[in-house]
Amino acid sequence: MAARSAAPAAPSPMMAQYLSLKDEAGEDALLFFRMGDFFELFFGDAVRAAEALDIALTKRGQHAGEDIPMCGVPVHSAESYLARLIAKGFRVAIADQTEDPAEAKKRGSKSVVRREIVRVVTPGTLTEEALLDARRSNYLAALAEAGGATALAWTDMSTGAFRTMPLAAEEVPAQLARLAPAELLIAEDREGPERWSLTPLPRAHFDSARGEAALKDRFRLGSLDALGDFTRAEIAAAGALLSYVDATQFEAGVRLGAPERELPGAHMAIDAATRDSLEIARTQKGERRGSLLACLDETKTAAGARLLSEDISAPLTDAREIARRLDLVAAFEAGPSVRDRLREMLKGVPDLERALGRLSAGRGSPRDLGLLRDGLGAAEEIKARLAAAKLLGPPPILAELLELIGPNGELLAALSDALVPEPGISANEGGFIAEGYDAALDEHRSLARDARQHIAALEARYREATGVKALRIKHNNVLGYFIEVGANHADALMTSDSGFAHRQTLASAVRFNSEELAGLAMRITQAQSRALAMEAEHFQRLRAAVIDHGPVIENTAAALARLDVAASHAGLAATRGWTRPVVDDSDRFVIEGGRHPVVESAMDGGSFVANDCDLTRAQHVWLVTGPNMAGKSTFLRQNALLAILAQAGCFVPAARAEIGIVDRLFSRVGASDNLAEGRSTFMVEMVETAAILRQATNRSLIILDEVGRGTSTYDGLAIAWAVLEAVHDELESRCLFASHYHELTGLAERLKRLELATVRVREWKGDLVFLHEVIRGAADKSYGLAVARLAGLPAHTVSRAGEVLDRLEERRAETGGIAAGLADLPLFSASAPPVADAPDALRERLDAVAADDLSPRAALDLIYELKRLAAET
Numbered sequence: 083m084a085a086r087s088a089a090p091a092a093p094s095p096m097m098a099q100y101l102s103l104k105d106e107a108g109e110d111a112l113l114f115f116r117m118g119d120f121f122e123l124f125f126g127d128a129v130r131a132a133e134a135l136d137i138a139l140t141k142r143g144q145h146a147g148e149d150i151p152m153c154g155v156p157v158h159s160a161e162s163y164l165a166r167l168i169a170k171g172f173r174v175a176i177a178d179q180t181e182d183p184a185e186a187k188k189r190g191s192k193s194v195v196r197r198e199i200v201r202v203v204t205p206g207t208l209t210e211e212a213l214l215d216a217r218r219s220n221y222l223a224a225l226a227e228a229g230g231a232t233a234l235a236w237t238d239m240s241t242g243a244f245r246t247m248p249l250a251a252e253e254v255p256a257q258l259a260r261l262a263p264a265e266l267l268i269a270e271d272r273e274g275p276e277r278w279s280l281t282p283l284p285r286a287h288f289d290s291a292r293g294e295a296a297l298k299d300r301f302r303l304g305s306l307d308a309l310g311d312f313t314r315a316e317i318a319a320a321g322a323l324l325s326y327v328d329a330t331q332f333e334a335g336v337r338l339g340a341p342e343r344e345l346p347g348a349h350m351a352i353d354a355a356t357r358d359s360l361e362i363a364r365t366q367k368g369e370r371r372g373s374l375l376a377c378l379d380e381t382k383t384a385a386g387a388r389l390l391s392e393d394i395s396a397p398l399t400d401a402r403e404i405a406r407r408l409d410l411v412a413a414f415e416a417g418p419s420v421r422d423r424l425r426e427m428l429k430g431v432p433d434l435e436r437a438l439g440r441l442s443a444g445r446g447s448p449r450d451l452g453l454l455r456d457g458l459g460a461a462e463e464i465k466a467r468l469a470a471a472k473l474l475g476p477p478p479i480l481a482e483l484l485e486l487i488g489p490n491g492e493l494l495a496a497l498s499d500a501l502v503p504e505p506g507i508s509a510n511e512g513g514f515i516a517e518g519y520d521a522a523l524d525e526h527r528s529l530a531r532d533a534r535q536h537i538a539a540l541e542a543r544y545r546e547a548t549g550v551k552a553l554r555i556k557h558n559n560v561l562g563y564f565i566e567v568g569a570n571h572a573d574a575l576m577t578s579d580s581g582f583a584h585r586q587t588l589a590s591a592v593r594f595n596s597e598e599l600a601g602l603a604m605r606i607t608q609a610q611s612r613a614l615a616m617e618a619e620h621f622q623r624l625r626a627a628v629i630d631h632g633p634v635i636e637n638t639a640a641a642l643a644r645l646d647v648a649a650s651h652a653g654l655a656a657t658r659g660w661t662r663p664v665v666d667d668s669d670r671f672v673i674e675g676g677r678h679p680v681v682e683s684a685m686d687g688g689s690f691v692a693n694d695c696d697l698t699r700a701q702h703v704w705l706v707t708g709p710n711m712a713g714k715s716t717f718l719r720q721n722a723l724l725a726i727l728a729q730a731g732c733f734v735p736a737a738r739a740e741i742g743i744v745d746r747l748f749s750r751v752g753a754s755d756n757l758a759e760g761r762s763t764f765m766v767e768m769v770e771t772a773a774i775l776r777q778a779t780n781r782s783l784i785i786l787d788e789v790g791r792g793t794s795t796y797d798g799l800a801i802a803w804a805v806l807e808a809v810h811d812e813l814e815s816r817c818l819f820a821s822h823y824h825e826l827t828g829l830a831e832r833l834k835r836l837e838l839a840t841v842r843v844r845e846w847k848g849d850l851v852f853l854h855e856v857i858r859g860a861a862d863k864s865y866g867l868a869v870a871r872l873a874g875l876p877a878h879t880v881s882r883a884g885e886v887l888d889r890l891e892e893r894r895a896e897t898g899g900i901a902a903g904l905a906d907l908p909l910f911s912a913s914a915p916p917v918a919d920a921p922d923a924l925r926e927r928l929d930a931v932a933a934d935d936l937s938p939r940a941a942l943d944l945i946y947e948l949k950r951l952a953a954e955t
């Protein structure tokens with residue numbers, strides 16, 4: 083019989099439902115399709131997920147004549163799979179069952195359970211504990227343009243923080259580097275910065291009128307004036323953000339605070355390259371370990387760790403605000419017993435912000451209620467202790483923070499009365515409401531318990547009545563309660579007057595029911611389900627009370643986090659000998675006995691050599707020379723880090739520090755210093771140096787480490803020379819400039835505010851000893867060969883290099899060296915005539931003309947020739 087090609091069968095009703103949900107989720111999201119205890123993935127999604135998760139790819143049925151690839155993850159462990167998928171850059175749409183399968187059955191045996199997409203999980207919209215790093219904020223940001231201006235809006239959905247900032251387009255990369263958003267929303271027709279995980283949205287989502295409506299709607303406002311004076315671009319960015327939150331969270335009531343405005347000047351501007359180079363919150367490898375933050379972080383709570391990370395990523399520029407933070411650190415530093423007690427109490431404080439965030443988003447559990455109870459309880463205790471403590475000052479900020487804690491008494495009492503000591507993670511399974519809290523609930527629970535005792539008594543009675551010692555009353559999910567005897571004893575129970583009704587025969591056992599048992603079973607089931615329903619109601623009521631109390635919980639959490647950070651700083655100050663910096667609006671930068679916090683903490687105690695630095699006006703540029711490995715980079719960076727620490731409100735590793743507010747911090751490392759792995763090209767270095775020259779002000783601090791070394795000696799020296807002059811004369815920024823070019827030291831004679839410094843070394847029996855001590859003056863020589871010998875270069879190679887060096891130096895002495903002639907170069911000035919880029923043929927030809935010797939005819943010819951030359955150039 084000839085094969086007939088059948089038209090592909092229409093998809094099953096369930097597959098049709100899947101396809102329509104997949105259509106809704108879109109191509110770029112994997113669809114998790116709930117089927118019983120699993121989330122299943124089909125078609126291309128299954129192939130991609132199976133590979134990413136390294137799980138088995140199977141098949142299920144056919145579609146359009148082809149097998150349907152399938153894989154799945156159990157619902158109870160879905161979070162860990164989600165975490166892995168999100169980390170690999172996927173978005174996941176969750177299609178859950180939104181009705182009870184029993185309901186669906188009522189519509190007919192073939193009907194499909196209703197499923198809906200309840201959420202889209204993306205990197206920037208996470209709230210679950212398992213998917214987040216507790217000690218780090220997780221920002222969703224939106225970048226918008228409107229009316230020729232630019233703005234950013236960002237939120238951490240797990241805590242509800244929501245901010246906006248108007249800023250110039252060129253400031254955007256630096257702000258993004260500060261926030262390190264997990265996800266950045268941009269208009270689809272706009273090119274976004276590659277470094278971040280971008281989610282393009284239709285331009286209409288960035289419409290400021292639409293944004294205004296969304297903000298008013300969300301915060302129930304008649305006008306936005308109540309929130310502040312936002313620009314159109316800020317409103318557009320905030321609006322895009324809100325529309326994305328709604329689009330990914332559906333019905334979940336994600337809690338967002340009203341947007342707060344931040345202005346760019348409120349924080350020290352630190353661009354991405356500087357953050358990388360100084361390894362502020364992450365090392366260049368992207369790890370927290372080894373960064374300034376890690377070396378500093380002795381906070382006891384996750385919220386404290388997040389606040390510290392933000393402080394250090396965005397140091398302040400307001401001297402008064404910095405002093406307030408420092409006052410608190412000083413008070414805790416001077417009161418070690420109060421500090422230690424506080425830190426002990428903070429240890430047990432759970433993450434209030436995130437527990438509140440989960441409950442608000444409908445993803446909370448009884449455990450979160452328990453966390454809030456414990457956290458608020460601890461907060462009350464901390465408040466009482468600190469209010470009674472005898473602290474230096476005490477600083478006004480302490481009273482303000484204590485004022486922010488609570489009043490939480492009512493909620494705390496409600497939670498404490500209602501909950502068992504350790505509530506579980508499922509609101510549906512019950513068991514989290516304490517005995518004695520609700521008499522009706524207790525009654526149902528004891529009914530269920532009593533009924534179980536009755537069952538035990540019934541079992542004993544049946545054994546006696548039947549004489550079957552092995553008779554048991556058992557329970558399973560299919561039959562409920564039943565009476566079971568071995569197959570060889572079944573006959574006695576089978577008789578019609580036995581009072582037992584047969585239910586099931588297995589190979590070795592027979593199962594029965596009885597009227598009495600059925601009655602008891604019914605009582606148990608009813609009592610249990612009533613009790614569960616009552617607990618679920620209590621959960622919803624307590625959850626609502628928590629959400630109502632949300633703003634106070636947020637304040638309490640914020641106050642505790644600030645106390646935690648200050649106590650952490652004070653602990654460092656006490657154990658590592660850090661001191662309080664003076665931060666003011668002057669142009670000073672005076673450090674005595676400064677140390678590099680990270681290098682020092684990695685070394686044995688006491689072996690780090692402290693150094694002074696003074697970049698105050700009369701000597702605001704320092705040129706630091708010295709051999710490799712002497713400690714130049716360490717010295718440069720430690721001063722930049724001191725400025726960050728001081729303005730973040732932290733004590734500093736120095737005997738004394740006076741720092742006039744730094745508005746912008748720049749740090750660049752020369753290209754061939756392969757710190758800037760992967761992007762270490764001379765071009766990048768020059769682009770970044772250009773950015774400094776454009777943006778720095780006379781309040782900025784610039785760290786330039788071997789700039790210019792990535793090119794030929796002559797070019798490099800020339801660039802270093804010109805950059806130093808520009809920083810000194812035009813920008814007037816405070817600057818530390820490390821260089822191998824000893825020729826540059828000649829500039830000190832002409833640049834009046836240039837100070838020479840060098841790192842001391844000593845030659846000892848032909849070997850080099852690094853003293854790591856920074857002194858005024860220039861290095862006497864470069865010691866390159868000594869360092870090479872130290873590094874293990876073979877002796878004959880070193881000695882050959884010595885010969886070459888001698889010859890080069892002879893020549894240098896004869897010609898005046900590579901900087902010969904530079905002494906006469908006029909000082910750099912903005913009005914200096916532009917230097918021609920290329921040889922000028924016209925000028926050369928004119929120079930060659932001996933005008934007196936020209937005949938009229940030759941002069942005419944010359945004019946023609948010059949016109950031709952002019953046309954060519």
Ligand SMILES: Nc1ncnc2c1ncn2[C@@H]1O[C@H](COP(=O)(O)OP(=O)(O)OP(=O)(O)O)[C@@H](O)[C@H]1O
Pocket residue numbers: 681689690691692693708709710711712713714715716717755854855
């Ligand atoms: N003040 C100090 N006290 C003790 N050890 C130091 C000090 N400064 C630097 N060091 C040590 O010296 C090593 C080299 O320092 P650093 O990288 O700053 O030198 P450098 O002069 O910049 O070298 P290069 O020019 O090769 O980059 C550091 O890794 C550190 O271990």
